[in-house]
Amino acid sequence: MSGPQESTSFTALRGQLQEAAATFAGGPDALEGILLGMVDDVDRAVREPLEIFPVCHHSPASALAMARRLREKQPKVVYLELCEDMAPLLTELRNCRLPVAVQAFAGDVDGFPADWAPLSVVAPVTEASAEYQAIAYALDTPGVELVLVDRSSDHVFQWDRRAEHTQEEAAPPEDAEAALHGEAVGVEIGDLRPRFTELEEHLLRHGKVRHWSEWWHQYVEVPLGDSDHDTYRQVMFLIGSLFRRLAPGDGSRVKVDEDRERYMWTRMREHLAASGTDPSDCLYVCGAFHAASRVEEFGVHGSTDTFTISPRTATTWQYGLIPSSHAAIEAQFGLAAGSVSIAATEWAKSLKRTRVKPFRLEGQAGKKKSAKKTAVAALAPAPRSAVAADKLTGFLRRPPVLDTLDEAELLGWSVDIVRAARRNGYLASTADAIAVFETSILLAGMRDRAKPTPYDFQDAAVTCIEKDSVPGRRDVRRLVEIMMGGDRIGQVGYDSLPPLARDVYDRLAPLELKLEQRGVRRALLDMASRPELRACSDVLWMLRRLMPQGAARPIMGERRLGERSIQESWDLALGTHQRALIELGYEGVSLEQVLEQRLRREVYGAQATTATVLAAIEDATLYLNSRRLSDELGTHALKLLATERSVDGAPEVLRRVRALLAYYRTSEPVLPSWIESFVKTGYAHYCTLLPTAFRDEDATVGQVAAMLGFLFSMESLALSLGCDRTQLELAVAQSHPDEPSKTALLWAAQVQLGTLSRAELRARCDELLDNPLVVPAYPRYLSGFVHALEPVPGLADVVVEAVSNAFGRLPDTVLLPWLPLLITTLRSGASDLAPLLIREAGRIFPGRLAALDTWVPPWRIPQSDPFATARPKPAPDVRRGAALLTAHPSTCDAVAELLGYDGVWAQSEAPSPSGVGLLSTHSATCDAVVDLLGYDGVWAGTATGPNASGGAMLTAAHPATADALESLLAGG
Structure with a gap:
């Protein structure tokens, strides 16, 4: 075992590598320097007084070796390669179901470019990982201290200023399960993969595998699964040194790697000096790539004054746990699909085979730490040998161990995959199971393997079952991944949620649904019989506004200005979108606060328009019912409207201001002052822009129509507020x-x-x-x-x-x-x-x-008077006008003066007809009256004869009626 007095001798290995280099290269050259340098890196790491434990992320072999070493060494301090500012969150892991990710989140940035916001860093944790074993041991063992020594989340982005994000950042995948981490930057312990493309292609080609995960499983995981501690460490040091020495020499990536190593060793020396801990009682858990470091600050006796840690920016970081999944980890770190699930299966098999007792946080997954585990943890450390032998020479010269075929396991796989395929629509039978079994053995033999690996079995199943079509939504490759363990998705427990998320669950408790579980839950809200559900409805509408599509989807019911449903139906998937709900908790302590902050951010943003502000006012009214916020945002809308010089948003402005006006007119006793000012300002503003918009080629006819719609529909209100209609008339007249x-x-x-x-x-x-x-x-x-x-x-x-x-x-x-x-x-x-x-x-x-x-x-119908022939136009009655002007001479003189007439007024001497004379003069009128009355009797009187009209006969018979008609026509 390594320690302060330990020494190692790799003389034999150096000699063999030197001879191999001379043989293959024909003499000393760069190959010899690389091979001997790798041995020097291993020797240096092994002789370090502070024991270094190299790991690879989500490697069952690393997790198994870690569990063994922790029980054997029982260190008092565990240094872990993880962002140092995430340490307070690790205790919350016991309330979660793994896999989950520790997240650092910053919505508002100070010291970084504004277009980087929001910033997010995630560190996934799975049960089959060495880092989880170290965390569980340190948190549940009395007297053990866990110290995170890697760069802070703030430094992750500080050091990315000079280059694009590295492989740790991957484009967000389209799959919903693989996108649980969103666009966050991923950091993990043990990113062990060749950075030299040609080297990786060479290893894959000669290893007869398709991708890196399969190569690692075949040539590292399996051989190291049952190896002792020294062999494991030296092999991992050697692999890390190989990949490091063959990595491209670009300055950006190399500098970041070296700065991380300097940062970690500086933090460890600071802690050792402050606590006085003996380095032999410590364990440093880091990726194998960083274990073979050549920086001057390496080791407890390294340089102490050559690296200065820069201060953090003023950005405020918030921390929490978010659910993760195997697919999300694979997508973010460029691993093969299903590799993390296969690793979890191998971890469970290794535990059964070796009977190693893993560490698990008390309360994790609903289980408590057993008494046996506590007793084992309290055992005294095992004695260590003084010298650690060279295990590399024997390991490299040892021929590969060919595992015997486990026919029972392979036969079980074959039967299970056929059963799963039939459930998903494939026409699979027992013959296909036999074909998969035999093809798996055949593929393993072609790849120089006696025992088929899960990857061999996967290829065989695709070949024998899928053939040329996929009847369902899952192909055979995906079915194998599910059968091997599936895409396990973690969950953050209620006690580890931020206050906002807990508040949401509490406010939705009357629905009596298990909203923390994944999947869709149907919620039925009858507010008529249960008025208390109105508060739940308010929460759901805000969640629909704030969370991604699908988290809260209304099936029945709507919420519009002035309208509220009495019954609603919702599809809720809060458990599936738990990450989005947790990240809402980083923005505030309640949904109302977060929604108000977002509305303000949208309104006061650089890209905000008048239509954007009106939409925010509508949302503030719908979801918050806040008159104060609406008035504030409305005042800002006035400022934006006055400064706009284009009419691009006119249709949206018209639609929203009409809806707001209709709402305020029906629900408020008086209109808010801001909307009155908005109508008045908008009337003058659009009148000014109207002639230019008619001539502007970029202004569409729909936008100009919206401007006119605003002017005409708001005209009555604008005129009542003091606007001048002449301005609109002039604007239209000036439009060409x-x-x-x-x-x-x-x-x-x-x-x-x-x-x-x-x-x-x-x-x-x-x-x-x-x-x-x-x-x-x-x-x-x-x-x-x-x-x-x-x-x-x-x-x-x-x-x-x-x-x-x-x-x-x-x-x-x-x-x-x-x-x-x-x-x-x-x-x-x-x-x-x-x-x-x-x-x-x-x-x-x-x-x-x-x-x-x-x-x-x-x-096309002629527009003529249908009564023109039957009812000729009567001559104007000048008698009534003359009598009126005679009765009012002063008015007559004023009108004459106004018209500029200065002639002499003449009086008519003709007597006005009266009685029979009047009716005789207007015989047509008399005949019309006769027809109207329907008179068809015998006429008597002097007015008889062939030429006597009906009116004359009627007048002679009824003189009183004639006098009444005369007074009616003469105006009394």
Whole structure:
């Protein structure tokens, strides 16, 4: 065992490697230097007084060797290669189901580029890992101290300034389970993989394997599974030295690696000096790549004044645990799919075979530490030998041990995979199980292996069962991964959740659902019979606003301004999206606080627009019911509106301000002051931009229509607040568009203002159709008329008439290419206007097909007075006007002076007809009265004869009626 007085001798190994180098290279060269340098690295690491324990991440062999060494050595201090600022979180692991990841999160950055935010660092922990064994031993053994010595989360990003993120950062995968870590930077103990591409390709080709995980399993995991402690350490030191010496010499990656090693040894020496601990009582757990370090600060006796740890930035970091999974670890660290699951299976098999008692945190996975485990942990350390022998020479010269075929295990695998395949739609049978069994043995023999590995079995199953199609959503390779252990997904316990997450679970407790479990849960909320569920509804709507899609999905019910559902149905998957819920807890202590912070961040951001602020106001009203926040955001919307110089957001502004106005008018006694100011400011603002928007080629017709819609729909409120309608009239008068669609829009605005009549608009449309030079552009005019329904919905009949004329008169060469444009215009820019057009067309066109042949459009019917022949226009009665002016001479003189008339007024000497004379003068009126009364009796009196009219006879018979009619016509 290594210690302060230990010495090792690798003289024989050096001699053999020197002879091999001379033989293969023909003389001393770089190969000899690399081989001898590897031996020097192993010798240096073994002789270090502070015992170094090299590991590889998620390696069952490393975990098994760690469990053995901890029980044998029982160190008092365990130095662990993990971000030093994550130490307080490790005690919370006992409340979780592994795998989980320790996370450092920073939403607001100070000292880093703003576009890096949010910053996140994760360190996954699985049960089949050496780091978990060290953590469990240190936390549950009295008198043992666990010290994390790697760079802090802040330094992870400080050192990434000069280069892109390294292999520790991988692009987020598309698979939901593999994306549990999101875009976080992953740090792990023992990133042991060749950084020399040609070396990895060489190892894979000569090892007859497909990927690195399979090579490691075959040539490192299996041989080291049952080796002693010294052999394990020296082999891992040798592999780490090999990969380090053959790594590319690029400055960025090498500097980061060396800085990490300097950082860790500096922290360990500081702790040793402060605590006075004997290095022989310590254990340093690190990746094998860093164990073979050549920096000057290496070892307890290394240089102490050559490295200075830089201070952290002012960024505030928050820490927590998030669920992880085997797929997430594989995706983030570039491992083969299923390799972590296979490692977990190998770990369980190794424990049964070797009967090593692993360390497990008390309470982990619902189990308590047994009395036997406590007794073993209290045993005295075993005596150590003075000299550690050279184990590398024997290990390298030993031929590979060919494991005997375990027919029972392979046969069980074959039967299980066929059963799983049949459940997933494959036509598999017993013959396929036999074929998989034999093919696995055949593939192992072709790859110089007596015992098929899980990877050999996987290839055989794909070959024999999948064939050429996949009937279900899982292929055979995925079925093998599930059979070998599956993608285990961890869970963070309630006690380890941040306050916000615990608050969410507590507030949703009345639903009586197990929301902490993975999968979808259906929640039914009947607020009419259970009013207490309204609070749950509020929480669910906020979760829908804040969390990723699928975490809280409404099936029935909606929440809009002024509307609340009395019954709702939800699909909830909070357990599946536990990571997102935990990260919400980093932003605040309650959902309301987080939502308010996000709304403020959106509103006051550099990319915020007026429409963005109005959307935030709507959300603040819907979810927070906060009048204070709405007023504050509304004031900010005024500032943004006044500074905008484009009309890009006009449609969204119009839609949202209309909805807010309708809500406030129905729910508030008076309008908020900010919205009144917004309407007043918007009226003047859009009037100013209107002429420019009509001429601007970048401004679409829909945006200009939205501006006019704002001006016309808000006109009454704006005028009541003191705006001047003349400003709008001048803006329309100054608009001179060149584009046909905008020209049609301008005509609609002129009709709304009264400067253009409907008859004139129809005449202009007819002129366009009569002009052969304009006919190809007529569809563009129609597109403008369709958008004009937004500001002037009363023109629906004119638009229907224009479209109908287009279908009737345009040639096919113009009409057919335009139809797709009309459809896309209605679907994209005017989807809410289509019902208006359809309703108007339904009113105008006949309801039955048979009536269409004889139907005449209303716009083709002559607009004449049907009573013009029966009822001629009566002459004006000047008598009443003369009498009125005579009675009021002063008014007459004032009107004459106003009109500039200074003539002499003459009086009429003709007596006014009265009685019979009046009726005789207006015989037609008398006849109309006779017809109205239906009089058809015999007329008596002097007015008889063939030429006597009905009116004369009626007057003679009824003189009193004649006098009443005279007084009526004469005005009394």
